[in-house]
Amino acid sequence: KYKAVIFDLDGVICHTDRYHYLAWKQLADKIGIYFDESINNRLRGVSRMESLEIILEQWKGTSFTEEEKIGLAEEKNAIYKELLKQMTEKDLSIEVKDTLERLRKSGILLSIGSSSKNAGFILERIGLTGFFDAISDGNNITKSKPDPEVFLLAAQYLKTEPGDCLVVEDARAGIDAAAAAGMGSAAIGDALGYSLADYNLKEFKELIEICGVVS
Ligand code: B16
Ligand code: MG
Secondary structure: OOOEEEEOOEOOOEOOHHHHHHHHHHHHHHHOOOOOHHHHHOOOOOOHHHHHHHHHOOOOOOOOOHHHHHHHHHHHHHHHHHHHOOOOHHHOOHHHHHHHHHHHHOOOEEEEEOOOOOHHHHHHHOOOOOOOOEEEOOOOOOOOOOOOHHHHHHHHHHOOOHHHEEEEEOOHHHHHHHHHHOOEEEEOHHHOOOOOOOEEOOOOOHHHHHOOOOO
16 A cells, blocks of 8 residues: 655646647747647656757757757746746646545645646646645756656655655656656556556546545
8 A cells, every 4th residue: 555646747737738838839939940749748757958958859050058058948938937827726627636635635645746847836826835745846856757866855755665655647757767766656648558657547536546545
């Protein structure tokens, strides 16, 4: 039985991929780089600077300096944050909210394990500030998924052994990170069907049964 569940944020608790897409698209159009939904899919769970590198694979001109790259990433983030302001508590589904509350009531520890530096802002938009027992996000890590750092830190914050944690992820890199951390994993959305995942969630609420919560 798991003592803690660590949730990825984007693609698991809520959906910000459309906003990421629109913000990168706006930046790509401005500098004249090809960008589409399939490239956007490769950015799932990947850090902001690594995402930029993937986008710049399409760039045919002279390479950008490190400083210019930081500027481009900041520009994308400003557009993205502006778009995030559209999010409200309605962007947290009833199923996700109910499941989180049931897990919590049963005494299971809950954490966020996200690559995003905007995790706090997103949680605020969807009304989950202060809900989780711990937040491990893009602001505290030095290596992004598939490195296990973000999840190991979450376990540390929760004072829980990695083997007692279940990670819920929509990115294959996140499932790899969970395995590297010695944690169980449940795939959802884009990661569904990935052979390394211990569980595949057709519905978010299946977590209740996996965690052995009795009603
Ligand atoms: P930011 P997750 C990830 O969040 C997103 O899936 C990924 O597309 C994004 O590039 C990354 O966060 C960094 O986001 O620019 O807000 O720091 O899925 O790990 O919750
Ligand atoms: Mg994700």
